[in-house]
Amino acid sequence: MKRIQFARGRRRRAIALASAPLVAATLLSGCGSGGGPPTLTWYILPDNGGSVARAQECADASGGAYQVRIESLPSTATAQREQMVRRLAAGDSSIDVLSLDVVFTAEFANAGFLRPYTAEESARLTAGMLPSPVETGMWDDQLFGAPYKSNAQLLWYRKSEAAAAGVDPTSPTFTWDEMLKAAVGQGKKISTQGQRYEGYMVWINALVLSAGGEVLQDVEAGRNAKPSMASPAGDKAAEIVGNLARSSAAPVDLSNAAEEQARATFQSEEGMFMLNWPYVLAAARSAAEEGTLPQEVVDDIGWARYPRVFPDRPSAPPLGGANLGIGAYSEHPDEAVALVECINAEPKATQYMLDESEPSPYAASYDNPDIRAEYDNADLIRESIAEGGPRPLTPFYTDVAGAITQTWHPPASVTAQTPERTDEFMADVLAGRRLL
Structure with missing residues (x-):
């Protein structure tokens, strides 16, 4: 589903990231020395620079454990799905982390395209999140998609x-x-x-x-x-x-x-x-x-x-959003999970909401003073997401x-x-x- 995003803070973010446009790819490096840390490729949904910012922060904080390469998907959900299906059906090992519209998580999980999160990883990745977004990332009683952002009409x-x-x-x-x-x-x-x-x-x-x-x-x-x-x-x-x-x-x-x-x-x-x-x-x-x-x-x-x-x-209320999955053929699954855990931390989700006008899956984000100052309807958004209705979770x-x-x-x-x-x-x- 194509949506054009707006936020008063987005212009600052876009200007700051003008040197890293979302074109074919953007490589974000950490501060490590020699030894060649793995480069993790994250396929993102188009935005105004918020995803690149989150990835850069995590690459910097990794202490040289990994670098992050950003690949931007097309603007519509249908085209995003088609591109990812083609690559994963071919066993593409370069896909480490992928952003998925919530309606496609079950399909990708059922097809074997995603590595399931372990019970321990799932508990860490979803702690403090509203239940409805978490439900969209589940298939066969396992978490395959960690909520990255949520939404409700x-x-x-x-x-x-x-x-x-x-x-x-x-x-x-x-x-x-x-x-x-x-x-x-x-x-x-x-x-x-x-x-x-x-x-x-x-x-x-x-x-x-x-x-x-x-x-x-x-x-x-x-x-x-x-x-x-x-x-x-x-x-x-x-x-x-x-x-x-x-x-x-x-x-x-x-x-x-x-x-x-x-x-x-x-x-x-x-x-x-x-x-x-x-x-x-x-x-x-x-x-x-x-x-x-x-x-x-x-x-x-x-x-x-x-x-x-x-x-x-x-x-x-209609429930939307996106989830983060680990590519089933990734050669660096442990590092990919670490990247997801970093980019999906509550402070980053809160900042993303401020920069991109994309609601956070975390309940605590809506009590943040900056969110409440920017969103007069913060409580309504949280309530609508919490009680939102998903589209059918079917492959x-x-x-x-x-x-x-x-x-x-x-x-x-x-x-x-x-x-x-x-x-x-x-x-x-x-x-x-x-x-x-």
Whole structure:
């Protein structure tokens, strides 16, 4: 899932690292003397320099035990997966540490591409972390991915428009149906991700989970897992998507909207509500500082927990993030684990949150004074991650997500019959009877 990251501190980091651009590769050396310490290659997800900074600090602190070579992956989750699968399927021993979108950890672990962390390593690497991010790194009761960063979507709203509609989005029982009624009544828009890509899957999965269902049951059964969209939860999710998409509250570009298109609509005169990640507040503040967004728009932005599907059931905010795995063919697994333990320490995760607007998986980060000064919604982000709902943790996630986004797109085509059609198509895809 492609997201553009913003933070007021990122410019300082980018300038400081201008001599180490994320191109083909960046070699970060420690202070050791002769003897040739091993060079560990870390495949990172693109950012504004925060990963390079963490790696440099660890190379320096290693006392010459290792050097770190940075390789930057493509910007989209699909392209990241394709590049890593090709290399690991060929037994590439140069991959020591890799950053993985949370949805791919189970697939890579099941395929034998990752070295599992031992019980002792797992305890050290996850101490102090929120449970939900840790769950995304598990497969077959073992930790294969140590959470590097986490994320959860929030509900964003324009305070003035909510007040005019007489609704309180921060109410614990605020629902999608109430939100739609308020937006239609005010002649405003609800921004979310409706493009046929991972962001749309995030929306659909969150609705189903928030309604008490699952898009896939018995994931341990692999290709024999049971598609379960045809359920009361799936039916309600389809109702919400279809009703919004066919209403006057739907942005004209909903079927092509990703995170940034949603943000643009929300910040326009038409904006009222938006479902998006925490980075959008820092993005708005940066735009105001640069003079490209009126300060009154920033001042009008409010935030709340992801809306409920039913008033009597807490929502399951969409859970995102990335995990760090050890390549199964690495020639330096012990040093690679040491690198992961260093770059994943809580202080570095906290600093990364400040520099990159990427939430930390550590509970303690949200009590840090600097975080609380930068993030007025720190407690809400921590709560949303802690109670967030993951996408299916299955080795066949690509097939599952592809089947769902294909049958649910465009959003305006979603009807009461869509969940059942999805289950049939997903079952055929998992069984190899049909192709995406």
